[in-house]
Amino acid sequence: MERLGAAWSTLGVISAGGVIGTLARYGLSTAFPHPPGSFPWATFVTNVTGCLLIGVLMTMISEVGQVHRLLRPFLGVGVLGGFTTFSGYVIDIGRAAAAGALGTALAYLAGTVICAVPAVYAGAVAARATLRLLRKGRS
Template sequence: MAPSPDLPVDPDVDLHVPADRGELAAHPGTVLGVIAAGGVLGALARAGLQTAFPHPPTGFPWATFGVNVVGCLLIGALMAVLTARPAGPLLRPFLGVGVLGGFTTFSTYVVDAQRAVTAGAPGTALAYLAATLVGALLAVWTGDAVTSRLLLTRADGAAAR
């Protein structure tokens, strides 16, 4: 389905999915507001974790690594839930783009790697870059696969009753 000229185009919305198209009906200011509110919550949670678990420039940035992997796991789970059970037009922008987008931090990931290299720990930087990439991709896949299976099992159990 080609986008209609009267529909705004949002690169984060799949126009082939009716539930995604529903997000376009919400007022753009409202969508931006819920994204901003979610982003504040996610960024505050991330900043709190990074402050609670600091690392030296040559050390492995466990807090940022954990934030990114857990955030990706939750993004995978959220997408599975929203695929199985479409929700209101503001839930995905709030949770997915806002909260989880503000929580995950791939810009800090790059800065952490650059600092490790500058501090004389290129091996740590390389290990961190690779582990985050692999961990994030596996986390998204796992979040989606496990949540989809749980939702299917739950639906099958409800249908059998």
């Protein structure tokens, strides 16, 4: 029964985080809309930023030590999972291609991967550097 309670609390924080992340993404896409065939900058920036933040988060959680068991599900799966939108990424590629903007679709397809994967690494590197400075300051 205790395990069932832990599962429900995890689902609860993922849901709450997902609402926050999804609303943030929706706000950005509403503030910066794009017509079919144009480069979807809001989604691009959202996904690359989300990847950077997941690199920071996972490094901090793994290297700081003991953190609350619901922190990673809330921030990682919930907030950042709701914030990033790789399903929207695929839809935007299809819309650009359908609008006859094949070059834009291909640039977006490649550009997101070329930027998002290194963003995770950059986030991890930045988090480690920050932790080193904080530890050095305490000694």
